[in-house]
Amino acid sequence: MPIRTNRGRTAVYRRLWGWPLRSPRHLIGTLVFLAIVLTALGIVLPKVIGRPASAAGGPDGTSASATPGPGLAVPPPAASTLPTRLTGPQATPSTAAPSQDAIKVAKEWAAAWVKHPNGITNAQWLEGLRPYTTDEYLPVMSTVDPANIPATKVTGEPAVMTSYTSSMKLVVPTDGPKLSITVVNSPAGWRVSDYDQAS
Structure with a gap:
């Protein structure tokens, strides 16, 4: 029968998952780390995918319509992907004899x-x-x-x-x-x- 030790893959996994629960300080540190990772992903992924990070323009909240410095070109505004409210041509009212x-x-x-x-x-x-x-x-x-x-x-x-x-x-x-x-x-x-x- 094999002797169980703290070595091996399962022991490492057990120590990683158990580390945040060892003390309140470890738990708070883990939550802060996860918040930083999620925020970074929220900023980086839209740039990689090609969508703006926020409605204000950039990830730092600056407006995209700010005046550029000398020699810099203004980027064209992003095209809206929202559908228009009208889904098809409206029927033109037909003329009729006066009532x-x-x-x-x-x-x-x-x-x-x-x-x-x-x-x-x-x-x-x-x-x-x-x-x-x-x-x-x-x-x-x-x-x-x-x-x-x-x-x-x-x-x-x-x-x-x-x-x-x-x-x-x-x-x-x-x-x-x-x-x-x-x-x-x-x-x-x-x-x-x-x-x-x-x-």
Whole structure:
């Protein structure tokens, strides 16, 4: 029967794995050594693989866009490997004949927009616009002060500028500025989703 000794391969392995557990000082030293090795690998491996070490530019946190010294060329910025948000071409909206319902909504919305007698509150004015406006656009309209609207009446019929299957842009003349109104086909029917002064 062979005599067991502390020599041999298993004894060496046992001593290496057991060394960190001999004392708290050995354990702390081992952890510090492993942290240094992992940090060095985190800095060296991205350079070897070809990726930047950090978002700031270099491993020391300096920006890649720093001004180079005289005679040094600025390296080109790294190309982004992130995919774009759009995955394919978007369908172009198809033109369509103007909807009479959309024209009627635009005209009624413009009539409610110019209707602001003295002393009317913003809430009262918004109630007149509510049946013709999308729910998403009403909060935007709540920032408008009716006293600042320079028009008092609609002076003509809406003129269709563009017409698609789900939206239309019309210009409505008033005794103030002309209104450029966008009407969209929502689940509730045709509703105004935007307006501006026409040029």
